[in-house]
Amino acid sequence: GAVVSQHPSRVICKSGTSVKIECRSLDFQATTMFWYRQFPKQSLMLMATSNEGSKATYEQGVEKDKFLINHASLTLSTLTVTSAHPEDSSFYICSAIPGGTAIGYTFGSGTRLTVV
Amino acid sequence: GQQLNQSPQSMFIQEGEDVSMNCTSSSIFNTWLWYKQDPGEGPVLLIALYKAGELTSNGRLTAQFGITRKDSFLNISASIPSDVGIYFCAAPEGGSEKLVFGKGTKLTVNP
Numbered sequence: 001g002a003v004v005s006q007h008p009s010r011v012i013c014k015s016g017t018s019v020k021i022e023c024r025s026l027d028f029q030a031t032t033m034f035w036y037r038q039f040p041k042q043s044l045m046l047m048a049t050s051n052e053g054s055k056a057t058y059e060q061g062v063e064k065d066k067f068l069i070n071h072a073s074l075t076l077s078t079l080t081v082t083s084a085h086p087e088d089s090s091f092y093i094c095s096a097i098p099g100g101t102a103i104g105y106t107f108g109s110g111t112r113l114t115v116v
Numbered sequence: 117g118q119q120l121n122q123s124p125q126s127m128f129i130q131e132g133e134d135v136s137m138n139c140t141s142s143s144i145f146n147t148w149l150w151y152k153q154d155p156g157e158g159p160v161l162l163i164a165l166y167k168a169g170e171l172t173s174n175g176r177l178t179a180q181f182g183i184t185r186k187d188s189f190l191n192i193s194a195s196i197p198s199d200v201g202i203y204f205c206a207a208p209e210g211g212s213e214k215l216v217f218g219k220g221t222k223l224t225v226n227p
Contacts, residue, residue: 043217057139107158
C-alpha cells in the first residue's frame with residue numbers, strides 16, 4: 001500500500017534555531033503534498049500545500065517565511081521551521097495523495113517538535 | 117470555508133458495545149473519508165466513500181455516505197480495547213484537493 005514516511009518522529013531544539021522535517025512518499029510519486037499542524041486535543045489544521053517544482057501555497061495566517069516548504073522531487077517535501085520559538089512547539093503531519101482520490105489521502109506518522 | 121460538524125466529541129463505552137459517530141455539513145461533498153489517529157501518530161485511513169448512499173464495511177467498521185451528500189456516519193461493532201483513539205471524518209473541499217476535517221471523536225473502551 002501507499003506509504004508516507006516522515007522524519008524525524010520527534011525533535012527538541014533551542015529557541016532561535018531552525019528545524020527541518022522531511023516527508024517522503026515511499027512507493028508512489030506525489031506532485032502535491034500537504035503539511036498540517038495539530039495542537040493537543042484538536043483537529044488537524046492545514047498549513048500549506050506543497051507543489052513539486054513550484055512554490056508552496058500557504059493557508060491564511062501561516063507565515064511563509066517562518067515555515068519554509070521545499071518540494072524538490074516527486075517523492076520528497078520538506079518543512080523547515082525557521083528561528084523556532086516555544087510557541088512553534090506542536091505536532092506536524094504531512095500527507096500525500098497516491099494515485100488520485102481512489103485510495104484516499106495518506107498521512108505520515110507525524111513529528112513532535114518541542115522548542116525549549 | 118466549509119466545515120464538518122462531528123459528534124459526539126467523546127464516547128466512553130464498555131468492550132463489546134457498538135459505537136456510532138457522525139459528521140454533518142451545510143455543504144455538499146463528493147467524497148467522505150474516515151480516519152483513526154492513535155496518540156503520537158498520524159491519521160490512518162479507515163474507510164473512503166465516493167458515492168451518495170454508499171455503504172462500505174471494513175471488518176467491524178461500517179460507514180455510509182449520506183444520500184444528501186451532506187453527512188456520513190461511522191459504526192464500530194463489538195468494540196475492543198484497541199479501538200481506542202480519535203476518529204476523524206474528512207472531505208475534500210469542493211474544487212480542491214484540500215481536506216476539511218471534523219473536530220474528532222475520542223473513543224475510550226473500558227475492558
